[in-house]
Amino acid sequence: xxxxxxxxxxxxxxxxxxxxxxxxxxxxxxxxxxxxxxxxxxxxxxxxxxxxxxxxxxxxxxxxxxxxxxxxxxxxxxxxxxxxxxxxxxxxxxxxxxxxxxxxxxxxxxxxxxxxxxxxxxxxxxxxxxxxxxxxxxxxxxxxxxxxxxxxxxxxxxxx
Amino acid sequence: xxxxxxxxxxxxxxxxxxxxxxxxxxxxxxxxxxxxxxxxxxxxxxxxxxxxxxxxxxxxxxxxxxxxxxxxxxxxxxxxxxxxxxxxxxxxxxxxxxxxxxxxxxxxxxxxxxxxxxxxxxxxxxxxxxxxxxxxxxxxxxxxxxxxxxxxxxxxxxxxxxxxxxxxxxxxxxxxxxxxxxxxxxxxxxxxxxxxxxxxxxxxxxxxxxxxxxxxxxxxxxxxxxxxxxxxxxxxxxxxxxxxxxxxxxxxxxxxxxxxxxxxxxxxxxxxxxxxxxxxxxxxxxxxxxxxxxxxxxxxxxxxxxxxxxxxxxxxxxxxxxxxxxxxxxxxxxxxxxxxxxxxxxxxxxxxxxxxxxxxxxxxxxxxxxxxxxxxxxxxxxxxxxxxxxxxxxxxxxxxxxxxxxxxxxxxxxx
Numbered sequence: 240x241x242x243x244x245x246x247x248x249x250x251x252x253x254x255x256x257x258x259x260x261x262x263x264x265x266x267x268x269x270x271x272x273x274x275x276x277x278x279x280x281x282x283x284x285x286x287x288x289x290x291x292x293x294x295x296x297x298x299x300x301x302x303x304x305x306x307x308x309x310x311x312x313x314x315x316x317x318x319x320x321x322x323x324x325x326x327x328x329x330x331x332x333x334x335x336x337x338x339x340x341x342x343x344x345x346x347x348x349x350x351x352x353x354x355x356x357x358x359x360x361x362x363x364x365x366x367x368x369x370x371x372x373x374x375x376x377x378x379x380x381x382x383x384x385x386x387x388x389x390x391x392x393x394x395x396x397x398x399x
Numbered sequence: 400x401x402x403x404x405x406x407x408x409x410x411x412x413x414x415x416x417x418x419x420x421x422x423x424x425x426x427x428x429x430x431x432x433x434x435x436x437x438x439x440x441x442x443x444x445x446x447x448x449x450x451x452x453x454x455x456x457x458x459x460x461x462x463x464x465x466x467x468x469x470x471x472x473x474x475x476x477x478x479x480x481x482x483x484x485x486x487x488x489x490x491x492x493x494x495x496x497x498x499x500x501x502x503x504x505x506x507x508x509x510x511x512x513x514x515x516x517x518x519x520x521x522x523x524x525x526x527x528x529x530x531x532x533x534x535x536x537x538x539x540x541x542x543x544x545x546x547x548x549x550x551x552x553x554x555x556x557x558x559x560x561x562x563x564x565x566x567x568x569x570x571x572x573x574x575x576x577x578x579x580x581x582x583x584x585x586x587x588x589x590x591x592x593x594x595x596x597x598x599x600x601x602x603x604x605x606x607x608x609x610x611x612x613x614x615x616x617x618x619x620x621x622x623x624x625x626x627x628x629x630x631x632x633x634x635x636x637x638x639x640x641x642x643x644x645x646x647x648x649x650x651x652x653x654x655x656x657x658x659x660x661x662x663x664x665x666x667x668x669x670x671x672x673x674x675x676x677x678x679x680x681x682x683x684x685x686x687x688x689x690x691x692x693x694x695x696x697x698x699x700x701x702x703x704x705x706x707x708x709x710x711x712x713x714x715x716x717x718x719x720x721x722x723x724x725x726x727x728x729x730x731x732x733x734x735x736x737x738x739x740x741x742x743x744x745x746x747x748x749x750x751x752x753x754x755x756x757x758x759x760x761x762x763x764x765x766x767x768x769x770x771x772x773x774x775x776x777x778x779x780x781x782x783x784x785x786x787x788x789x790x791x792x793x794x795x796x797x798x799x800x801x802x803x804x805x806x807x808x809x810x811x812x813x814x
Contacts, residue, residue: 243760243811247753252812279752280769280782302782304752305812380752 245370246377247305254309254364259316262298264288269296270395274387276379281307283387285315289395292323299384306368306377311384313365323392330385332360336369337378407699407707409794415440415695416792426762429797434578434606434741434788435766436628439692443631446691450684458683459657459674473683476690477673483693484604484623485614486640490672493639493646494681498605499529501624501639502572504676505601506533508649509622510570516542519568521598523548523556523584524778525577528771529624530603534572548573550778554580554731558592565596573600575607579770579786580731581712581741583607586618594619599645605629605637609790610708610739612701615640627685632692636685639676646672653678704791708740711789715742715798722802726809730779740789743770746805749812751783757808758785763800 264286274283281303288296297315318326371381413419416438421428430438456466458473474489481492495501520534524547537543546564551557565571571593576583586602593600601622604613609630615623626637651658651669655678660668669675696704713735719727719742730743745751751767758765766786769776776782787801
């Protein structure tokens, strides 16, 4: 039986109480993207400053439960200063941690090992969110920021 | 502490609900989410089993014995529902999938036949999405104007500008009881004002019908939507009640079997009421289950149901304000004359989902979220609330457990 301590690790509560990178960036040059969880009303707003293929700065806003807001804070810390490609790799690894394997969809049906997805990716604090997997309805809270990040990066990289 | 209100024996009632007998994490199940959907008594389950084990057949078709019994019991259920809400005749009671479909039926059929660009539909800020989106869709399609009755500081409808809002309106569509605030609206007064302005009135009674006496004739309403699953019945069936003259004049909603009198290659004519609006094989088993649910409620008596919930709501409001004071915001009237047993609340620094998660550890079921009322959430300026809702199988023990659970949530998330 998974307990509350599995879900609400201290590092998660720390990010929830003191979110990193909270604020706004001027748009443009930054890109603004919003993500919503229509079922529960969680809201994530990201400001992404991407130049020459590098996420130079990230600011976050929005409101929601501790899991969604802590995950957003941790995401911002994890991808800030990283090349876009690396941000996408971290995103894939994080979603694998959440038991979501996008490469499997429409693939050849082979089992994807979480370890393969995570291979060589340092998730650091993000691993504290692993307990969320034991609470399936909360997975969407944890992944909201990451789906929003992916959407934002796709929009930035889309040909004008 | 125990209440002995109107002689409602909650322990005996609870024994009629198999689902409530279970435990989670070593805790008895505390079900405080009946505003979302109610649990079902054994008599409803038995009635539905009985249909399928003994006399299931399609209705209004076969001449064989079990088809006749199926039809008679299906139409008998319609008569029970119609009588429960005070309809003049069963033919005014259209079975739908739920209250949402009932409101969509009105918007699609009556709305498209009667509303044109510039016409006004008046809603309130406390409506459920079911009584908002069909009108948004009509607004996008027809260019009708939507106006909104605002809220007072104590979470009731602010009627000070009602006459202005109703000027030129064709329809007032309003809830009888808020599924978020618990507010009970004064439907007869609203109907009087709307009719004086020349507007029809649609009442969303989804939340009110399970907990109070409904009388569509005393209300003098034009359309009333209800649903079975919030009043001890199964999901998958609800109803629209409307005045016969309105239903007669309305074009059909869905087309198909059952709703026709005659079909030719070049057209069709519609069936009599109520079947004119019931295309396809209906929810036969569910209708009969709903009838059993109404029998269960009538055996208790709706005045007793209301009296019990009113006392328990008073107890819960006092317990919550007594224990948490200003640390917990309660969204809804504090006067139980004007509210039902739907209690929305929020700790300013703890998200409703996190509160629900802690309560779940103690097998306490509450709803967290926007309760399908996002415009209201925006008025309240909150992203979500927690909501505990009371019914006949709840007692003071459930409220006491809720208070303990909330104490734990407050401690867990203490900054």
